[in-house]
Amino acid sequence: MAEITYRDAVIRGIAQEMSRDNDVVFLGEDVAKAGGVFKATVGLYEQFGPLRVRDTPISEQAILGAAMGAAMTGLKPIAEIMFSDFFAVCFDYIANEFPKSRYMSNGQTKCPLVVRTGNGAGSRFGAQHSQSVENWCMMIPGLKVVAPSSPVDVIGLLAAAVRDPDPVIFLEHKSLYPTKGEVPDGEIVDKLGTAKILRPGRDATILALALMVPRALEAAERLKAEHGIDCEVVDVRSLVPLDTQTILGSVAKTHRLFTVEENPRLCGWGAEIVSIVADEAFYDLDSPPVRITTPHIPLPAADILEDIVLPTPERIVDTVRRSLQG
Amino acid sequence: MATARNSAQAAPGSGLNDDIGEDKRLALYRSQLRIREAEQRAFDLFLQNLVKGTSHLSLGQEAVASGFAEAMQKGDLSFCTYRGHAHTLARGVSVEKVLGELMQRDNGLMRGKGGSMHLTSEEHGVMGSYAIIGAHLPIACGAAWRAQYKGDKDVSVCFFGDGTTNIGAFHEALNFAAVWKLPVVFVCENNLYMEYTPIGDVTAVPHPAADRAAAYRLERIIIGGNGADVVYRTAQKAYAKARAGEGPSLIEALTYRHSGHSRADPAKYRPEGELEKWKERDPIKIYRERLKQFGVGDKVIAGIDAEVRKEVDDATEACKAAPMPPLDILTTDVYADGGWAWRN
Structure with missing residues (x-):
């Protein structure tokens, strides 16, 4: 048992899954060498190397599209969209591509990926960096949508999301990153769909x-x-x-x-x-x-x-x- | 057998034992003809109200699909657009499965759940047809990233039209693929029209794909897209480069669609004589001549023609006789558990 921050729980959750499965890869803007703008991915690049933890250009469509192509063909990508407000510039993947490919292909296409994002207000960032977009995502058939409130839930639900065979939108709350909570030692895996x-x-x-x-x-x-x-x-x-x-x-x-x-x-x-x-x-x-x-x-x-x-x-x-x- | 006969009759300086060879040439011809006949049939069935919804035909553009597909190896992946019947057929998917999907029958490739614009057959390497312009370029990058990461030797090949070069995802994907040095080949089928508008009217450069290549430090490649041999050789070269770990290619293939953008479009915006001019460069006509140059007899060609027509006729009849999809597939495969449950 240890008390850790919500931010460190994100790092621990990703690390837990990347250690378990070599097919789990991680991409996003400033996530590798810089450790993320919210410092929620610090150390992953050092631990898992440049092939598995990759910095991308500022290209949200390329990030989500690449995650989807990798997921369709055998990897289990975790993609970061820095602020959930930016979903609006890559919403085609969230609304049209991830959630509909399995259905439209009559079950041929798989899309096991996780999109992590910084969601929510409280940072005084104004109207384009503070939104809570859970309702944008909830309305789309084919997606799963998760939003943890505590460090232990971050780890457990992130693990469940990575292991889930469907596309999961994982909403981390920016104002919760510095908050702390007790977390048990060892592997933590929770269950999606449980209040x-x-x-x-x-x-x-x-x-x-x-x-x-x-x-x-x-x-x-x-x-x-x-x-x-x-x-x-x-x-x-x-x-x-x-x-x-x-x-x-x-x-x-x-x-x-x-x-x-x-x-x-x-x-x-x-x-x-x-x-x-x-x-x-x-x-x-x-x-x-x-x-x-x-x-x-x-x-x-x-x-x-x-x-x-x-x-x-x-x-x-x-x-x-x-x-x-x- | 055939090779010996043809070697003796081959056109001077271009014998049948060249890099392509007779077997592959016959395959290229058969592939193009299958697309031509199946697309023409789709058009006829639409006029009979048996093909519903929209459809975007590749009549006149067959050589691009066939040339790139015939140069692929098993395991290579195709990412197509809503104008994707040709690329799907070119990977060996049966005419019956394609027409069945267009006719919304239970024997269709996706049992009527996807329709004309979303043809997918993963067992043939057809990783989907994408109807949101540009969406599949980044997706092809992702498949190529998986190959790079796992050390797989397959190539991801992404087909799109000239209009796609003006959407953001095109530029994001090109830069991404170049920076990550991904084994992906981008193929722009420049058929001169972005839907109903001449591509030149809405694009800052004369060659919508090739003139952008330099921005991503890629070679400027423009080919005549109606000659299957040229297309095939270009594809081979790009695939070899990708497999060698030397990164992506962007190829602009000039071609022309004989029909309108979609079934709703009679293509009245074309200048007089343009279609006729391009029909002189009809890829099927060109390739028939090419086969003859290499000494393939009329009988062999007629044999292929008859086989292809029979496949299309048989497929048509099978689709007409096939039932409509059962209603119980409405809620299947929304989620990976096979169902659609979003709550307990």
């Missing part, structure tokens, strides 16, 4: 993802201490596949549902979950489900502006309290 109940509770279910998870946990502690409201916090972790059973089970127990989403409001992941709950667990609910999201605006750069648009523990506390106590 985790991080804090059991009786009065309401709070679903959260990535950076919103620690905020939901903090809010739950305050709701309990200050208002006597006992919330269950569920880390969704994997949007596709989606662990609906854990979510429905929690709602059946608490009868109230809140989602905490960093993505802008329209078509956020919470909307899909609320619709599932409305379809399948409507009579379990004691009150309307409530979505706590970033508003439908581009993200501003200034501290004071960015802080106010993202869901905060205060906003979560306030929303849950008003819903339960009026």
Whole structure:
């Protein structure tokens, strides 16, 4: 057991998989000699050499296209897109190529690859380097989409993603890189498609993802201490596949549902979950489900502006309290 | 046998025992004719409303597909565009499988799940036909990267049209392949038109591929794409270079499509006489003459013609008789577990 950062967990997760399987290769911009702009790949180039850890030009289409061609023909590439906002310049691969080749070829084509990317706000980078793009990815049949919130989940879910035979979008939250957590020694392999109940509770279910998870946990502690409201916090972790059973089970127990989403409001992941709950667990609910999201605006750069648009523990506390106590 | 006969009758200075040889020449002829007959049949079946959706024919461009495919070894990989019937057939995929896919039948190459623009047959090295312009150039780089990494000796060959040279992925892939020295061969089929617009109207250089080669420190290669022998020799050279670890090639093959861009296009934008001029340089016509020059008898040629027509006729009948795909394949192969489940 050791306490490590989310950033170091990325390094350890990639290293674990590259040590296990020579077919795992890694490419991206500034990832090799420089160790990544977020320093989340430091030492991999030294450990695995220039044939397996490769710097690329600033060519996002070439990065993802090359990862796909390598995956189709026998390798298991991990590709880094530095900021998830840049998905927009290589979205053809994410939307049209990775997820559709198996289907269109009637099962002939495989695409076992992982796209790692720095997702999310909090770094004051403004509207083109701060977005939460999980909803861009979730809507595409054929992709899997994962977003860990803790170091141990980074390692375990990254290992599961690399071993998965489908294309997986692996969203690392930029603001979580310096955060720390306990990680067991030895190999860690988790399972895609599993949500985790991080804090059991009786009065309401709070679903959260990535950076919103620690905020939901903090809010739950305050709701309990200050208002006597006992919330269950569920880390969704994997949007596709989606662990609906854990979510429905929690709602059946608490009868109230809140989602905490960093993505802008329209078509956020919470909307899909609320619709599932409305379809399948409507009579379990004691009150309307409530979505706590970033508003439908581009993200501003200034501290004071960015802080106010993202869901905060205060906003979560306030929303849950008003819903339960009026 | 045939070689001895033909050696005796070979045109002066270009005997049949040259680098290509009779067997390969007959294969090149058969390949081009199969494409011609199958594409013409696809057009006829479209007029009968038996080919649905869109289709992009390679009538007139057969020599490029056949020349590059015949120079490949088993294990070499083809990456094609939506105008990919020719390249798929050239790797040996049956006419029935291709027409079946165009006719949306259960006997089609992908049982109707892909359609004309996405022909794929991995067992033949056809690693997909890509309908988003330029997408497959980086993908071919990735397959070549795998070969380089694993020490495999196969070459990835990527075909695309002149219009592709103006999209970003073309330039990303060329630079990437050159910097990583990948065993990939990029083949631009310059048929003079970007869909409906003359390529010269929208491109800053006269030769859309070759004139960009210098930007990636690649050789400027332009060939006549309607002569299968020239295409074949060019391919051999590029493949040898790739296999030797000397990096990518970019080849611009000049050719012309006899039909419109897609089934929706009657190609009225062409200047008068242009099509007729190019039809004089019809690759099938050229190659028939070439075979005769090398002493191949009319009987041999007629025999191939009859065999190819029979294959296409038989395939047509088989496809007409084939059932439509069953509805239960709708949700198969979305994910690697064979299904489509996105939730528990």
